[in-house]
Amino acid sequence: MAVAEFIPSSSLNKRTSLYSSQLSYVSTQISHQRRLSVRSLPRTNYSSQICCSVTSKEAQAPTVVQADDPKKKNECYGVFCLTYDLKAEEETGSWKKMISVAVSGAAGMIANHLLFKIASGEVFGPDQPIALRLLGSERSLQALEGVAMELEDSLYPLLREVNIGTDPYEVFQDAEWALLIGAKPRGPGMERAGLLDINGQIYAAQGKALNAVASPNVKVIVVGNPCNTNALICLKNAPNIPAKNFHALTRLDENRAKCQVPDFLNAKINGLSVKEVIKDTKWLEEEFTEKVQKRGGALIQKWGRSSAASTAVSIVDAIRSLVTPTPEGDWFSTGVYTNGNPYGIAEDIVFSMPCRSKGDGDYELVKEVIFDDYLRSRIKKSEDELLAEKRCVAHLTGEGIAVCDLPGDTMLPGEM
Ligand SMILES: NC(=O)C1=CN([C@@H]2O[C@H](COP(=O)(O)OP(=O)(O)OC[C@H]3O[C@@H](n4cnc5c(N)ncnc54)[C@H](O)[C@@H]3O)[C@@H](O)[C@H]2O)C=CC1
Ligand SMILES: O=C([O-])CC(=O)C(=O)O
Numbered sequence: 001m002a003v004a005e006f007i008p009s010s011s012l013n014k015r016t017s018l019y020s021s022q023l024s025y026v027s028t029q030i031s032h033q034r035r036l037s038v039r040s041l042p043r044t045n046y047s048s049q050i051c052c053s054v055t056s057k058e059a060q061a062p063t064v065v066q067a068d069d070p071k072k073k074n075e076c077y078g079v080f081c082l083t084y085d086l087k088a089e090e091e092t093g094s095w096k097k098m099i100s101v102a103v104s105g106a107a108g109m110i111a112n113h114l115l116f117k118i119a120s121g122e123v124f125g126p127d128q129p130i131a132l133r134l135l136g137s138e139r140s141l142q143a144l145e146g147v148a149m150e151l152e153d154s155l156y157p158l159l160r161e162v163n164i165g166t167d168p169y170e171v172f173q174d175a176e177w178a179l180l181i182g183a184k185p186r187g188p189g190m191e192r193a194g195l196l197d198i199n200g201q202i203y204a205a206q207g208k209a210l211n212a213v214a215s216p217n218v219k220v221i222v223v224g225n226p227c228n229t230n231a232l233i234c235l236k237n238a239p240n241i242p243a244k245n246f247h248a249l250t251r252l253d254e255n256r257a258k259c260q261v262p263d264f265l266n267a268k269i270n271g272l273s274v275k276e277v278i279k280d281t282k283w284l285e286e287e288f289t290e291k292v293q294k295r296g297g298a299l300i301q302k303w304g305r306s307s308a309a310s311t312a313v314s315i316v317d318a319i320r321s322l323v324t325p326t327p328e329g330d331w332f333s334t335g336v337y338t339n340g341n342p343y344g345i346a347e348d349i350v351f352s353m354p355c356r357s358k359g360d361g362d363y364e365l366v367k368e369v370i371f372d373d374y375l376r377s378r379i380k381k382s383e384d385e386l387l388a389e390k391r392c393v394a395h396l397t398g399e400g401i402a403v404c405d406l407p408g409d410t411m412l413p414g415e416m
Pocket of ligand 1: 104105106107108109110111135136137139140181182183184185202222223224225227249250252253306307308311
């Protein structure tokens with residue numbers, strides 16, 4: 001195995017430019033350990049290339065690239081990066097082409113659960129190699145390095161490359177999936193309009209970055225709250241990406257409903273409709289609905305922070321629902337851009353809809369969901385709240401001057 005050599009950052013392209021020399025050293029040692037331990041696994045034809053880069057504005061020192069194949073020097077930009085001939089082995093020869101998955105808020109609680117699921121193959125499948133591109137804030141950069149180290153230590157065969165950085169224009173480069181988790185939590189005394197503005201600015205900037213550098217068909221899942229309106233802001237700032245590709249993560253609520261009692265109007269218990277089994281409509285309409293609505297807040301009271309593990313699971317479910325065919329007769333919930341929906345929901349907002357997928361990353365709306373007056377009234381309430389939020393972020397969607405007349409009961413889960 002050739003000895004790693006240092007290549008001055010100026011000789012590489014912009015993405016590879018930065019690393020503090022001390023971290024570069026630490027990472028080099030760790031990469032060596034990985035290289036040695038990986039080599040001891042029963043893999044053949046292994047030719048690793050290791051390089052280190054952090055993309056942030058405080059660029060510095062060298063990048064390490066193994067010198068045995070000069071042609072490959074510029075191909076690897078990861079904090080760690082393993083490249084070898086995937087076609088050369090029986091197992092890896094059947095793997096798909098590597099995909100690039102960007103995650104923002106990658107040093108946060110939700111990402112700390114999610115990233116390891118993605119790297120393990122649980123999300124995109126056991127034959128799908130992954131490059132992770134992790135976006136953090138300036139404050140979280142060091143923690144992000146820790147995340148990358150833990151990913152490396154986990155020896156996931158499918159995880160080929162990890163990049164970290166704080167500039168979305170660098171981190172989102174060529175991303176095929178963008179899981180946008182990073183956001184500021186609402187603090188005590190902060191007005192909802194203030195939170196909408198702060199997080200809206202983040203999602204406007206990230207939408208612009210995706211528009212400029214991501215894969216033109218990138219699929220985007222917005223998790224940071226308020227996720228529907230953040231998703232709307234994001235897609236309005238990314239006019240070159242189909243609006244249909246943007247989702248707001250509403251799957252956690254579906255999962256929470258299922259863990260209580262499923263959607264009582266459309267779901268079945270042992271083949272019978274829920275209302276045939278549970279006759280107590282008052283309980284279904286009042287207690288059950290409220291329980292799901294307030295589940296997030298109840299958890300914040302217990303944990304002192306919002307749901308992280310179950311949110312990560314629901315992101316996994318949301319992605320898997322798009323990359324695997326939906327079973328016959330089933331559907332899943334995801335917040336999507338309303339553009340010709342069959343339910344009379346206001347157009348031009350992001351609203352949770354029943355969807356099905358053929359497993360190609362795309363979806364279609366399910367048209368035969370049953371509504372009653374109760375459901376219609378609850379949906380109208382959500383619609384009014386989202387329309388009010390939309391007016392409040394008009395300055396971020398390019399639709400003029402914002403007017404914030406948020407209804408009093410627009411609640412975040414922590415507010416009870
Ligand atoms: N849609 C849903 O069902 C749920 C949404 N959430 C929301 O998800 C978000 C993240 O939650 P956690 O991971 O628990 O929070 P966290 O506070 O643990 O992590 C957030 C991370 O985002 C980073 N960050 C902040 N601004 C950023 C930016 N501009 N670019 C990149 N990274 C940035 C922070 O440094 C932090 O590391 C919150 O907005 C929370 O309200 C939480 C639970 C459920
Ligand atoms: O507001 C939060 O951070 C938590 C949240 O969305 C939920 O638990 O549903």
